Amino acid sequence: MTYTFSEIGRLPLPGDNVGIATRKLDGGTQIIHSDRTFALRHTILEGHRFAIQPIAPGDPLLSWGLPFGIATRHIYPGDYACNPEILGALKLRDLDFELPDMPNFEDRIVPYQITTFEAGEQVKHYDQCGTFQGYQRSGGRGVGTRNNIVILGTSSRTASYAKQLEARLQDRIGDYHNIDGIVAVAHSEG
Incomplete structure (x- = not known):
């Protein structure tokens, strides 16, 4: 089967390099995204992520514009984004499809640090004290x-x-x- 990406997936933000499956997608499914077509190498479960762009080893996997993992090997469009934990959990289930042989990323969440702070203009006080509708x-x-x-x-x-x-x-x-x-x-x- 061939689908446009919007029929089968969601991209939280435009710069993300992995999409989220909105339903179970069989391996071999062809997906049209950004004027190119790629095939899923494995079956992808609903809610799981798959690559929509090439991701080199050491590069971050992005969802909602934020890195949630680092590629441990080349990840190609259509690859199941899977870490060791998800592969281990899925292998315990009685699935009717093959899983990837090995993970392709590891969790690595970079803590967000605010390095600069500038207070905005403060709100002016009211001339009269506030009341409530009592x-x-x-x-x-x-x-x-x-x-x-x-x-x-x-x-x-x-x-x-x-x-x-x-x-x-x-x-x-x-x-x-x-x-x-x-x-x-x-x-x-x-």
Whole structure:
């Protein structure tokens, strides 16, 4: 089978040299990327990485623009990016395909160090002290706020569910004297 890269993989950032498989890809699959075609040498599992550019020994493997390993031998487009740990873990599984004979990179995460720091312009203070949207409680008990339950949708896939749950629970608020409202906070993007 032949696929364009966008059909079967993701590249977190444009400068990355390994892609992430979005599904299981059989060995021999042809992939078209950046006006060239390469074949996968081995089956790649969903979520695993494979080279999309040549990587020389000693060069970093990049994902999200950051190095996560160093090539221990030449890695060619279509090669499974595998370290000793992943090969060892996969060999314990009952897989119906062959794995690479040896790893092609080793983990090497370079710690990020901030060598320079320049503070930005500081925010000016307000003329008046900040307040909050509270209310004066009776009997000299100070101030209070409203007590709302938030239904938080953590991705765009949960947005409609959060909104429907909010609508369904609105008539139950009266059963609880300590709850003032139920509000859905729905995620609107990826």
